[in-house]
Every structure is written in structure tokens, then in C-alpha cells.
Amino acid sequence: MLTVETLRNYGANVKEGMARCLNNETFYLKMVRLGLSDANFDRLKTAVSNKNAVAAYEAAHGLKGSIGNLALTPIFNPVCELVEMLRGKTEMVDTGNLVDTIIAERDKLLKLDS
């Protein structure tokens, strides 16, 4: 079960995320769940495995906005790094294990919520 406390322990900047939600805890948690189910996670995985740099950039860029707004720092930081690596690229570049990290961090939170 996701709570503000579990998110804080996870490493999210809960204060910042909550402030964007007018300190409405219920709404914040609802938005976090919505963010974790963002289709861009799957799009990102598929694009990278298909070596589609443009699609991978668009998915990462989308995640950067929403995850950033939720202040889920452990996901946000590698997403930002990935966006910068893919920016303006038409050919896939070596992104190391960034995508795996992003997915793993998302899965960690999903597990906490189960």
C-alpha cells in the first residue's frame, strides 16, 4: 500500500510533490499511481529494444514531465539523464543500464503498492 511515508522512505521528494497537489495527500497518491501506470514506461522499453531513438526520446521526455511533477526522484534522475542522451538523436546511442534502472525503480514502487 502506497503512503506518503513509504514514498518518503523510497526517496521521493514528498514535500515538493505534495505542494504541487495543494498538500492534498489523497490526490497526490492518486497521481503517483497514475504516473506509475504511464504508458510511456512500456513505450520506452519497446523503443529502446527496437533501437528507435526518436520514439525512445519522446517516451523519456513524457516521463520526465510527469514523474518530475510527482517528485519521484529515483525515477526522475535517470529519466533526465536519458532524455539528454537521446536529445536530437536519430540513431540509437548506448544508454547503458538507464532504461533498466528506470523500469526497476518504477517496479519497486508498484511492488510497494501491491
Next chain:
Amino acid sequence: MNTDAIIRTGRQTVLIVEDELVNQQLLGFILKESYNVLYAQNGQEALDLLHSEKYRVSMILLDIIMPVMDGITFLRLAGEDERIRSIPIIVLTSDNEMELEAFRLGAMDFIKKPYDMPDIILARVRRIIEFVEDREIIRDVEHDPLTGLYNRSFFFEYSRRLMEREKERTFDMLAIDVDRFRIANEVYGRTFGDQVLCSLADGIRKVLHGHLGISCRADADLFYVLIEHGADLKNSLEQIRSCIHEGEHPSVLRIRMGAYSGIGFEHPVSWYAEASKSACDSIRRNYQTDIMIYDEELHRRELYNERLIADVDTAIEERQFVVFFQPKYAIQGERPVLVSAEALIRWNHPELGFVSPGDFIPLFEENGLILKVDNYVWREASRRLREWKERYKLDLHISVNVSRKDLFSTDLSQQLQSIIIENGLSVDDVTLEVTESAYSQDADQMLKAVKTLRDGGFKIEMDDFGSGYSSLNMLCMMPIDALKIDMKFVRNIAISKTGYRIVELVAEMARALNVPTIIEGVEDREQYELVRRVGCDIVQGYYFSRPVDAENFEKLIEKEASQRG
């Protein structure tokens, strides 16, 4: 499309265009306490929603990277769409690289992702909505709603500011006017008139394109343009003309332009505008040119006119106006018989001397003072006629001029009736001369007014026939009692066969209409014999007598009385 906004009266509506649900919901959550919120997932959905016109949207929050239609494409299309481009747009972005392009396409501000704190977002949205609404209010107040040009007062103020800001430049003031616009409006309808004005405004915008300046619609069909000195006036007028779609009525409209070249700071801007209007007005009756530049001569003329206008009441009180009489003789009998006289006004100004009726009558016709002056003539002429009738017991009548402006007076018939009654005369004693141009300018109004006068028993003489361009059809419609042929025809009667034939034809036409023909301007024996031969009934002109004062006219009556025995 998720439109969970409930439109409530008095709240502004914000449209969030964003495909990321978290971002969309978060913004909506922040804004919904203060605004109605609408959502669109991409640019195309947003366009569809805005085109549906179900909502009056006060602000658009726009993401850049979206499927179907991205934010940059939306901005481009919105900028080309008159209904949308006035709505302020804040772009939502996590990148800096799109900022310049978005600004270039009309975005007013940015909100960065991750978002600022809610208070900051709310403050930015509120500030921009207020700014744009204030701008719209100001725009509505300062512009003419029909043409979109400035209105008169803001034009004067902004012209002054522009001139002060651009002191090193020289400016000209133009006045542009449409001849007979009111008539065109009446004949072809208000929509036609509005189209003409809008096209004229478009023409002015074209003229200003590439020149520093501003313009306004100052009055119904009067426009002012402040333009940097150097623009070719003739080309400018042509450019304006070419924008007017006259459709199938090309002969109706004439566009005149007056200009004051090189305006300065000695007078308020409104003074220069008035001066350019005076120049424009000065060619109202001059069909040789459509452009007039204000100059010293025009300035002197204006001052002179102002003096005449200022002095008219005193002139009436002090009896500076003198009524002259030009006799009219019936010529088809054994000898010419004095039957009537046209009452004509003269002004002996104590300081300016003799003022020509050609100077003051058109002037007073323009500003309505002619009503006072004509009234004075009607009274004076009637008073004299009563004296002569009592003294000489002759069957004599007079004709007085009734100007176009007089005919607009709703109680004209009553005014004339009371003058006649006061002097113990009857309506048969006073004939009314109405100039032909009055008929052609306001046909419906004139028909109505003339019918009212005839219903009151007055006889109507159509004056200056042939000087204007009244149609023959008008003659059939207009009830008249005499046709007075313009003096220019007499000039040609002895010179050319055509001139002779024309007078003959008009006389025949009058006979067909069963009204007598009066011809004015007969100056010599030859002309007299010819007009008699073609069958004109009554003659007025120097051949018999120039206009004379009452005392001298009385001598002619005395002579007539003695001849009649």
C-alpha cells in the same frame, strides 16, 4: 476529450492541452478552484473544441510534444485563425529549445516542467488573463467596431504621441470622404454602405503599409490618416479606390481626399484634421479634381466663411440682407406682360461690403443657416408683394427659392402658410422654386416634401432644369407646376442649331407635361425672339431687367399698371 468542466456564469475558462494525464490532472486540480477547466489531449482536439464555439476560452495551457498534432503546429494554426489568435497561450515545457519558436508563434509565457508551485502558476495565469482582457477592453473603446480603425479621440491622442516620439520625421494629415454616401446607403442598403466603409478602411491600411502612420474613422464616412510625409497622394487615393468593391453601382461613389502637408505642433492634431477636412470639403462640388491640399488661400476662405457664419444673426437683425426682384414677363401675348418676379437675396455687409450670394448661399446650405436666411427672404418678399397688390391692384405674384435643406424641415408648409396669412396673401401669390439638384440628391425625401407643399396649395417651379442630372423619369414622378430652363441653354440658343433645338425640345416636353416653361438668362433681342419662337412662356433676364431693389421694381409695376390701363 475529457471535458469535466461545468460552465458557470462569471468564471473564466482555461483549456489545458496536454497528453500526459498526470500533468493534465495536476494542472486542472490547481486551476479548478478559480477557473472552469477544459481538457484536450492534443492540438487537433483543442482546435475542434475551440471551433465548436461552445465555450469562451480565456486562456490555453499548451504542451509542446503531443501525438496527432504537436504544440508548435497548434500555435501556427491558431495564429492564422481570427477566432483563436486573441486567446493567450502559455506553453508547458521541460525544454528551453522550443521557447524561442513558441514565442515567435505567439505564446505569451512559459510554465516549466516540473511545475512551479501552485500559487505561482495561478498568479501567472491570472495576470495574463487580466492583461489580455484589459487589452481587449481598451481595444474596444479605442476602435471603431465596424472598420477596426481607431475612433476619433484615440486617433488624435495617438497621433500626438507618434509625432512626439518621431520628432525628426514630418507628417501629413489626410481627410478622406465619400461623396453622397448617405444616399448610397439609402438606395443600396446599410449592408452595402458598411461594405464600402470596410473596404475603404482596408484601402487605408494598404496605404499605411510601409509608411509610418495611423488612421481612424472619424465620422460616418469621414476618415483621417496621419502619414509620414512623402507618400504619393494620387497613388494613395487610387489604392483606396481599388479596394472599394462597388459591384454593379460604379457611378455612385466618389472618394475625395483633403491633405494638410507637413503638420507641426503649433495647433492640436484635431486642428490639422479639420484643416484637411476643409480641403476635402472644398472640392465637394468641383468634379475636376478629387484631391485638394490645404493652403493659405483655403485658410483665408475658411476665415472668411467663419466670419459670414458668425455675422448671419446680426445681418438679419440689422436688415443687412436686402431682397432684390428680377421681373418675369409672359411673352406669348401681344406684348410682354410683367406677371411675376423672382425674389433674390443680396447682402450688404457693413465691413466686408457686398457679399456674393455665391459665397454665402452654398455655405449656409451646408450648415443649415439657409433656413433662417430663406425665411427672412420669404417674409420680406411677401410683405412687399402685399403692399404692391394693395397699391396697384395688379394680378402679380412672386417666386421664392426653397433650398434642399428647407425641404428637410418638417413644418416647412406651415411656416410658409403662416407667412402668407400674416400678409393677407394666398398660396397662388407665392410660387416656390426648388432647384433640380435637390430632386436628384434625395429623391424620396424631395418627393415627399414637394407633395406636402402641393397638398397645401403651393405651386412648385423646378429651377435650373438641365443644370444637374435629374432623369426624365424623375420629371414624370415629381409633381411640378412650371419648368424653369437653366440659363446655360439660352447662351447657346443663338449660337448653334443644337442649342436652339434643345430649348425647343424642353419647351415641347413642358407642353407635354402641361406646365409652362420659364427661361432665365435672356440677355438680348436675338435670344428673346428665339425663345419666343420655340414657345417658351415666361422670360427672366437682363433683356428685360437685371435684379433690382424693391423701389426700382415698384417702378416696373407702376409702368405695367399704366400699360394695362
